[in-house]
Amino acid sequence: MNQTVYPVSAEWRQRAYVDAEAYARLYAQSLSDPEGFWREQAQRLDWIRPFTQVKDTSFDEADFGIRWFADGSLNIAANCLDRHLETQGDVPAILWAGDDPAESRTITYRELHAEVCRFANVLKAKGVRRGDRVTIYMPMIPEAAMAMLACARIGAIHSVVFAGFSPESLAGRVTDCDSSVIITADEGLRGGRKIPLKANVDEALGHCTACATVIVVRRTGGPVTMVPGRDHWYHELRESVPADCPAVEMGAEDPLFILYTSGSTGKPKGVLHTTGGYLLWAALTHHVVFDYKPGEIYWCAADIGWVTGHSYIVYGPLANGATTVMFEGVPTYPDFSRFWQVVDQFGVNIFYTAPTAIRALMREGDEWVRKASRSSLRLLGSVGEPINPEAWEWYYSVVGERRCPIMDTWWQTETGGHMITPLPGAIPLKPGSASRPFFGVQPQVVDPEGRVLEGAVEGNLVIADSWPGQMRTVWGDHERFFQTYFSTYPGKYFTGDGCRRDADGDYWITGRVDDVINVSGHRMGTAEVESALVAHAKVAEAAVVGMPHDIKGQGIYAYVTLNANEEGDDALRAELVRWVRHEIGPIATPDVIQFAPALPKTRSGKIMRRILRKIAEDAVDQLGDISTLADPGVVDHLVANRHRAI
Numbered sequence: 001m002n003q004t005v006y007p008v009s010a011e012w013r014q015r016a017y018v019d020a021e022a023y024a025r026l027y028a029q030s031l032s033d034p035e036g037f038w039r040e041q042a043q044r045l046d047w048i049r050p051f052t053q054v055k056d057t058s059f060d061e062a063d064f065g066i067r068w069f070a071d072g073s074l075n076i077a078a079n080c081l082d083r084h085l086e087t088q089g090d091v092p093a094i095l096w097a098g099d100d101p102a103e104s105r106t107i108t109y110r111e112l113h114a115e116v117c118r119f120a121n122v123l124k125a126k127g128v129r130r131g132d133r134v135t136i137y138m139p140m141i142p143e144a145a146m147a148m149l150a151c152a153r154i155g156a157i158h159s160v161v162f163a164g165f166s167p168e169s170l171a172g173r174v175t176d177c178d179s180s181v182i183i184t185a186d187e188g189l190r191g192g193r194k195i196p197l198k199a200n201v202d203e204a205l206g207h208c209t210a211c212a213t214v215i216v217v218r219r220t221g222g223p224v225t226m227v228p229g230r231d232h233w234y235h236e237l238r239e240s241v242p243a244d245c246p247a248v249e250m251g252a253e254d255p256l257f258i259l260y261t262s263g264s265t266g267k268p269k270g271v272l273h274t275t276g277g278y279l280l281w282a283a284l285t286h287h288v289v290f291d292y293k294p295g296e297i298y299w300c301a302a303d304i305g306w307v308t309g310h311s312y313i314v315y316g317p318l319a320n321g322a323t324t325v326m327f328e329g330v331p332t333y334p335d336f337s338r339f340w341q342v343v344d345q346f347g348v349n350i351f352y353t354a355p356t357a358i359r360a361l362m363r364e365g366d367e368w369v370r371k372a373s374r375s376s377l378r379l380l381g382s383v384g385e386p387i388n389p390e391a392w393e394w395y396y397s398v399v400g401e402r403r404c405p406i407m408d409t410w411w412q413t414e415t416g417g418h419m420i421t422p423l424p425g426a427i428p429l430k431p432g433s434a435s436r437p438f439f440g441v442q443p444q445v446v447d448p449e450g451r452v453l454e455g456a457v458e459g460n461l462v463i464a465d466s467w468p469g470q471m472r473t474v475w476g477d478h479e480r481f482f483q484t485y486f487s488t489y490p491g492k493y494f495t496g497d498g499c500r501r502d503a504d505g506d507y508w509i510t511g512r513v514d515d516v517i518n519v520s521g522h523r524m525g526t527a528e529v530e531s532a533l534v535a536h537a538k539v540a541e542a543a544v545v546g547m548p549h550d551i552k553g554q555g556i557y558a559y560v561t562l563n564a565n566e567e568g569d570d571a572l573r574a575e576l577v578r579w580v581r582h583e584i585g586p587i588a589t590p591d592v593i594q595f596a597p598a599l600p601k602t603r604s605g606k607i608m609r610r611i612l613r614k615i616a617e618d619a620v621d622q623l624g625d626i627s628t629l630a631d632p633g634v635v636d637h638l639v640a641n642r643h644r645a646i
């Protein structure tokens with residue numbers, strides 16, 4: 001166990017918004033007087049109609065409901081753009097770094113405001129009204145952020161689908177929320193490779209009837225087929241609309257966006273976030289956790305297709321009038337120095353990325369980092385999965401030269417923003433620990449029966465009460481929302497994560513305790529990969545588990561039983577890998593496929609995943625009791641034919 005502690009430096013104690021004393025005081029107040037605390041914090045937003053109600057929430061089945069600032073109204077785009085124009089219209093809102101290092105763009109708040117208004121008018125001209133759903137399937141270009149803000153400006157609900165998802169996955173998401181419009185680009189560009197986004201949309205729309213209009217942003221100029229009447233070029237539509245568009249007054253509890261995320265069962269869920277509480281959470285956490293000061297350059301290297309991109313590339317930073325960097329490329333192209341070159345290019349002060357990227361770069365050696373000055377850096381962040389202490393130490397000493405505190409932020413699509421995280425001026429750092437709860441967050445560690453454990457313990461992580469940034473429902477399935485998050489431990493929000501709390505009260509997230517695996521910081525339901533596999537004509541049955549992976553954190557290990565008379569060889573393995581990539585997308589690529597004549601099952605027919613996990617981990621001496629299996633002999637075959645660590 002890593003016991004290193006890095007105390008808060010004198011410099012950080014001085015400069016930070018929140019020092020240790022303020023954290024203790026504000027955290028205590030946020031729990032003892034949530035109404036007063038959040039009434040005051042909410043003043044950082046511009047309200048059209050001020051709220052009188054603050055917190056109206058219950059996690060209990062009888063009166064279940066989550067509402068914050070419910071009688072207030074505001075507009076998110078106005079909060080992110082209009083209110084900054086007077087004082088900082090000429091300040092860059094977005095600094096964009098292209099995949100090709102020769103390409104970059106600077107977009108000021110004034111320019112972003114004008115373009116968002118145009119985009120909003122384009123959507124209106126295509127019939128989009130308040131409450132309508134708009135799917136955004138875009139590469140990392142400024143128009144993606146513009147499209148999101150344009151929706152927010154007119155009260156449409158955006159659903160961003162990560163551009164790495166397959167046409168099948170896109171179609172499922174378009175259909176589930178019944179989008180009337182898809183916004184896409186001709187092609188995306190990552191690591192020098194083109195991604196045929198428009199062609200993927202064409203294929204997706206072959207599978208569903210929901211969407212009537214496709215708006216295409218030109219990125220590469222690559223070839224696309226435009227369907228007359230359905231498909232339109234954005235650059236043409238924008239010529240015919242005015243550059244001003246009023247921001248619609250939205251209720252604090254009106255929907256802002258849907259974002260699909262994987263769970264332990266069934267199809268991905270449409271996580272719904274609303275307007276007031278979400279924006280407050282994104283803005284306040286961005287301000288306090290990153291200690292963002294006016295004029296600083298802030299870079300979150302996530303993709304807008306994930307919640308991290310929503311909250312910490314777009315909404316949080318822009319609500320705070322920050323300069324946010326948007327990066328189209330990948331950390332390894334044109335070479336392993338790219339991140340640090342962009343840091344120098346823009347003078348980045350705050351840099352936020354995922355452990356998987358840190359591990360991938362760490363492996364390539366320190367020279368790539370040292371090639372760049374990085375002297376502008378003053379704070380680093382980590383998100384998406386547990387960060388192993390070795391990667392933490394490398395990030396801290398090599399990238400940040402021991403002067404930049406690391407904010408290891410634990411949170412989820414469902415939580416809207418940071419939940420457990422250090423604060424740079426207040427909380428000592430322990431490599432691998434997300435440390436302390438943010439204001440208003442009440443973490444508890446429970447045992448499987450739901451008993452609350454005190455002191456230094458390990459168990460399942462729940463949150464005892466609501467916070468403003470919490471998701472409000474699963475799109476179209478409120479019952480599933482309640483069942484998924486509030487029924488396991490009645491009266492509490494269940495995170496799906498395990499955690500340990502140490503004697504100092506610091507939290508260490510140990511990873512998912514459900515059938516969700518975390519591949520390179522991306523959530524993947526094992527059930528999703530299994531259903532893709534069994535959809536293949538030669539597959540009878542499949543069971544998917546996570547396995548340890550040096551770079552990705554977890555890899556995907558699939559046990560596949562074939563139909564009678566099918567031969568499990570390398571050619572079929574390759575075919576199944578291609579098949580899963582086609583069904584879901586490259587992030588679901590199986591790392592190992594083991595053909596198995598049978599899977600270990602209980603006498604009632606349940607697959608014993610515990611055993612499959614142990615075999616995938618190569619921990620075959622820890623299989624435990626296998627005597628309850630219908631046919632214990634199955635295990636010997638699996639063990640003998642297992643794949644060793646990759």
Ligand code: 6R9
Pocket residue numbers: 261306307308382383384385386387408409410411412413414434495496497509511512518521522523
């Ligand atoms: C923001 C985001 C959520 C899951 C979450 C947990 C894991 C995220 C983490 C972390 C340990 C951290 N996770 N941040 N685990 N330390 N700092 O990643 O959202 O894609 O919904 O994933 O990611 O397992 O439950 P999302």
